[in-house]
Amino acid sequence: MAYNNLIFTAxxxxxxRLLLQQAFxxxxxxxxxxxxxxxxxxxxxxxxxxxxxxPRLIILDLNMPRMSGFEVLKRLKAHPRLRVIPVVIMTTxxxxxxxxxxxxxxxxxxxxxxxxxxxLLELVQITRQYWFETVTVYSEF
Amino acid sequence: xxxxxxxxxxxxxRPLIYFVDDDPIxxxxxxxxxxxxxxxxxxxxxxxxxEMMAATSQADRLPMLIFLDxxxxxxxxxxxxxxxxxxxxxxxxxxxxxxxxxxxxxxxLCYQLGAQSWIAKPESQEAMDQLMGVVQTYWNTAARTPYxx
Numbered sequence: 001m002a003y004n005n006l007i008f009t010a011x012x013x014x015x016x017r018l019l020l021q022q023a024f025x026x027x028x029x030x031x032x033x034x035x036x037x038x039x040x041x042x043x044x045x046x047x048x049x050x051x052x053x054x055p056r057l058i059i060l061d062l063n064m065p066r067m068s069g070f071e072v073l074k075r076l077k078a079h080p081r082l083r084v085i086p087v088v089i090m091t092t093x094x095x096x097x098x099x100x101x102x103x104x105x106x107x108x109x110x111x112x113x114x115x116x117x118x119x120l121l122e123l124v125q126i127t128r129q130y131w132f133e134t135v136t137v138y139s140e141f
Numbered sequence: 142x143x144x145x146x147x148x149x150x151x152x153x154x155r156p157l158i159y160f161v162d163d164d165p166i167x168x169x170x171x172x173x174x175x176x177x178x179x180x181x182x183x184x185x186x187x188x189x190x191x192e193m194m195a196a197t198s199q200a201d202r203l204p205m206l207i208f209l210d211x212x213x214x215x216x217x218x219x220x221x222x223x224x225x226x227x228x229x230x231x232x233x234x235x236x237x238x239x240x241x242x243x244x245x246x247x248x249x250l251c252y253q254l255g256a257q258s259w260i261a262k263p264e265s266q267e268a269m270d271q272l273m274g275v276v277q278t279y280w281n282t283a284a285r286t287p288y289x290x
Contacts, residue, residue: 084252100287103233108257109284123283130279134272135258138249 004056005031005132010042010072011061011090016113020059023120028128038064039072046082054085057131060107062091062098070105077106084138086131156205156281156288159196161187161221162239163213167262170269171208171239178273179281189213190221197225203234205288206280209256211240211247219250226255233287237276 007024011017017035024031034055036042046054058076062069069089077083086108091098094112102110111127114120131137158175162168168186175184185204187193190213207225211218218238226232235257242248248259260276263269280286 084249086252086258094285096287099285100233103235103257103287104229106255109235109279110286111283112285126279126283129275130283134260134275134279136248136261137259138245138252 004053006053006055007031007033007057007059008036008042008046008055009033009059010036010039010064010069011059012037012064013061016061019117019120020124023117023124027121027124028132031128031132039067039069039075043072043075046076047079051081054082056085056137058085058087059090060087062089062093062102070101073102073105073107086135086137088127088131154202155181155183157183157185157202159185159187159193159204159207161190161193161208161213161218162210163188164210167210170266171273174266174269174273177270178277190216190218190224194221194224197228197231203230203288205234205286207234207236208239209236211238211242211251219247219254222251222254222256235280235284235286 009017009020011020021033021035024033036045060069060072069091073087076085076087083106087106089102089107089110090113092113099110111123114123158179160168160171160175162171165188168188172184172186175182182205185196187196190209194216209218209221218240222236225234225236232255236255238251238256238259239262241262243261251259260272263272
């Protein structure tokens with residue numbers, strides 16, 4: 001995995017995907033987002049991606065059809081090659097049970113989807129500063 | 142206040158941070174950095190993973206974040222991380238590895254063991270304040286943690 005600016009995102013809500021794409025383009029154009037409509041698609045893409053093209057970060061919704069975010073997270077963290085990629089849960093939920101279970105299942109952080117676009121822009125900026133300019137991720141498999 | 146029609150106001154506990162590092166100079170430097178950047182947070186310092194793990198059994202509240210050094214005597218960062226993540230309650234507390242190590246294999250192992258982040262210790266106080274400012278902003282305004290539970 002290179003020190004790239006690639007983010008893989010799984011979210012079944014098309015409006016949320018568009019908003020996130022727009023916010024990253026506006027706030028952090030250097031980051032490249034690849035979207036998946038559910039966890040199955042995400043897992044399939046990740047397992048078929050060559051090591052040097054794996055993303056630096058995964059953003060994962062919790063409530064998705066077919067396979068919940070928790071199940072996707074569990075599978076990612078059980079995978080010998082993929083488990084080192086940080087996963088940020090981004091969801092409408094702010095339930096304490098979901099927050100605890102996300103961390104217990106291996107997520108790197110838990111973020112509640114903002115209610116306004118301005119707040120989303122702030123979130124994108126803070127996310128870029130933290131995950132792309134401050135944290136070191138594993139770069140070789 | 143016994144006859145007050147309003148219930149007594151109980152202030153919410155201040156967020157708590159654990160900082161684990163065997164270097165006494167770093168403990169003091171980071172304690173001051175936390176005071177400058179993490180306003181209104183309580184900070185508890187530990188000189189080893191062993192000392193921190195002993196404290197977890199007595200703790201009445203979870204910290205919001207744990208900053209953990211990698212290389213420490215008695216119980217290093219890997220063993221400490223392993224112990225934390227094996228405990229159901231404590232496994233929900235985000236752990237940030239804060240270290241001078243630049244070893245890819247150590248970094249990989251920390252992520253495999255469940256560390257939430259790996260951050261390299263900066264070399265100047267200015268860089269330290271800048272870094273802690275970003276960390277504080279992320280964990281206080283973007284991310285949610287179960288520290289109130």
